[in-house]
Amino acid sequence: MSESFRTAAALALVGGFLETYTFLLHGHVFANAQTGNIALCGMAIAEADWIRALKYATPVISFALGVCSVEWVRNHWSFARMHWRQSVILVEVALLSGCFFLHGTAQDMLANLLVSIACAFQVQAFRKVRGTSYASTMCTGNLRSATVAWIAWKRTGQAEARQQSFYYAGVIGVFLTGSALAIPFVRLMRETAILLPIAFLTLAGLLMSIHPPRQA
Numbered sequence: 430m431s432e433s434f435r436t437a438a439a440l441a442l443v444g445g446f447l448e449t450y451t452f453l454l455h456g457h458v459f460a461n462a463q464t465g466n467i468a469l470c471g472m473a474i475a476e477a478d479w480i481r482a483l484k485y486a487t488p489v490i491s492f493a494l495g496v497c498s499v500e501w502v503r504n505h506w507s508f509a510r511m512h513w514r515q516s517v518i519l520v521e522v523a524l525l526s527g528c529f530f531l532h533g534t535a536q537d538m539l540a541n542l543l544v545s546i547a548c549a550f551q552v553q554a555f556r557k558v559r560g561t562s563y564a565s566t567m568c569t570g571n572l573r574s575a576t577v578a579w580i581a582w583k584r585t586g587q588a589e590a591r592q593q594s595f596y597y598a599g600v601i602g603v604f605l606t607g608s609a610l611a612i613p614f615v616r617l618m619r620e621t622a623i624l625l626p627i628a629f630l631t632l633a634g635l636l637m638s639i640h641p642p643r644q645a
Contacts, residue, residue: 430637431514434596437558437565438603439633440551443626444566445607446614447525450622451544453615455537460488460544461552462567487538488545495549503554517554518634521547525630528623561593563600571597571604 430436444461451460459465466485473482502520503513524547528540548566555565564570575597581590607626614622 430639431512431555432557432559433636434558434599436633436636437555437563437596437600439629439636440555440565441600441603442607442610443629443633444548444551445604445609446611446626446629447544447548447566449608449611450615450626451541453611454620455540455544456484458485458488458537458541460541461548462569463489463492463545464569484538484541488541491542491545492549495546496553498546499550499553512637514554515634515637517550518630518637521550522627522630524550525623525627528620531620558596558600559592561596563597565600565604568601568604571601575601 448459448461451458466489470482470485470489473479473485498520499517502516524543527543531539552564552566556562561574563574575594578590578594578597581587582594610625611622614625618624
């Protein structure tokens with residue numbers, strides 16, 4: 430059930446929302462996709478602006494630590510009544526909830542740290558939708574794969590390629606919706622807008638517990 434499209438859609442909505450959330454509220458940092466942060470960190474280093482370099486290096490390092498943590502959970506989680514991916518959802522919810530309690534000058538850095546770790550958990554634990562590899566917190570790879578699948582469909586007429594292109598397009602569309610949805614909520618609720626991605630993460634965890642009926 431962790432590979433169902435509805436679970437992927439809920440996670441992609443969270444990914445798009447968090448990308449806009451950290452950009453608008455916490456120093457114009459993209460806490461999901463680290464390519465831009467690495468480039469901005471490099472520019473800051475070239476200008477010897479070490480404070481700004483640290484600002485962009487923080488989410489990058491946090492993301493790497495999050496990936497390491499997920500691998501530990503995957504290899505050591507043994508609670509019979511909960512899948513390890515559901516435990517990842519719980520940790521994500523806990524991390525994002527921490528954004529409520531941040532105040533002072535270090536607020537932006539700490540918020541980006543928490544969100545980056547949460548996104549690393551998500552992108553490392555949930556890597557397939559219906560058997561097809563994808564990412565729920567960034568779109569570059571999804572866009573490339575959607576285009577390749579669409580070309581394969583048009584060239585060969587394969588139903589599987591068409592289905593893959595639709596999955597990727599759907600995930601990108603939901604990510605875009607999450608990003609757009611963050612604008613009014615952030616303007617209205619500021620930091621407490623983090624409640625919305627927490628709600629969708631909870632929904633994703635619940636959806637993983639609903640199994641389709643087995644066919645004979």
